[in-house]
Amino acid sequence: MTEQPDLRAAVAAGVVGSEESFRALLSAIVEVARSIFGAKASSILLLDQETEELVFEAVVGEGEDTLLGTRFPAGTGIAGWVLATRTPLVIEDVQNDPRFASDVAEGTGYVPKGLMAAPLLHEDGALGVLSVLDRPEQSLFSLQEMELLGLFANQAAIAVDLLLKAREAERLLGAAGGDAEVVARLASAVNALEDEQREAGFRLLDHLARTLGK
């Protein structure tokens, strides 16, 4: 790994925003999804490529205290099918069978009666799955809702992509050691300045770059 990409990552880590702010964005998305569909819960699952597991990254409603950070294998279950096939689907258990959606129920005690799930697609990759659990029982599902779910999934995919980029920048920054950290602080500090101070900050950096021969 060369030094240059690490320093760029350091700049990115300094300015693109913290993990917390992206997590807040994901939480806001699932909150709105739950509210619009009148559902009991909504969640975003992210694919951990190394372990081939799906991880709950944002949860609102039933299970929000226990599900966050919970993992299960990505190759099986309903969410696994949605992820692998890049295809959204809606399922309702007409028999109210407790074995339904065991991938969601595992370790939580919460067994949904129905779920809508859509893949989080960005460029040509599948990053995870957006789920909406237990819509109102009396309402039959319609294609309009499927379209709405797809729109939410697109928005969530963009947020997840930013979160993953921020994590990658942090990781590269950590891998580069303490030397790169000052670049992140510098980028963050200049980024936070306003008006004349900001202009002065950029002039100072420009002089520094010229002094360093760039």
Place this chain on the structure above:
Amino acid sequence: MQDVTGHSWDAGKAALPAWSLPKDAVDRIALPGDWPDRVTREWALGGSTGEGVRVCILDSGVDATHPSVGELESAVVISIGDDEEIVADEDTEGDVSGHGTACAGIVRRLAPESRISSVRVLGSSFTGSGAVLLGGLRYAIEQGFDVINMSLSTTKKPFASVLHELADSAYFKRTVLVASAHNMPVESYPWRFSSVISVGSHEEPDPLAFFYNPSPPVEFFGRGVNVEVPWLGGRTLSVSGNSFATPHITSICALVLSKHPELTPFQLKSVLYLTANNVGGGR
């Protein structure tokens, strides 16, 4: 006997011209004269049970113990070997998600006497699932199924050209590939290829209602909302999505092919067009 496309012709039938049509061959390509002046739903599939038509469910596996599915003709799980060869082992695991069972149940309900096989391309490992999907499709085409139900798609661009080649090869070998369209605004395959029958959803409760779309790439709409299907563990669920509209069109294809086994994919698609609810009025 096989022609240059690898297609087998009935024994005793003179080889048909593949690339050009000499004068003395014109009579030999005369089509059966039993097409009516007006192609109706009754002519196309009336009284058909799908008997004899081999349908492949390329999906998550199929639970044959579910009473709404019943016996399968065959069930394999696809993996990629050390030398990147396609390995098809007998599938003893069944279904890893429930989805393939749901698709098989729809086909069993609408075309009860069709011969259903399962080719599982999901569940063994998430990484490399694209290669398994391609391998499974290639295997299914080699098996010469009449109809392959593909309620899934990939967004990986590097796979697009191979999928395209496979879809075209199926088309010329008289294997109809019925593929689920994506209902999200992303580029995915193989449903976008014109050699497949691509399927989106309509909201009508009639399982045999289907519509032609005059604004492709999605060509047909099948029943895809609030459909009762078998799932894992002997359960029945109500499901929605294009992936469930697809086996409805697969079943309709099986019904037509059972009654008219001579149809090429092009002719089958023409029959679907002529008998669609918004074209022939579903009569």
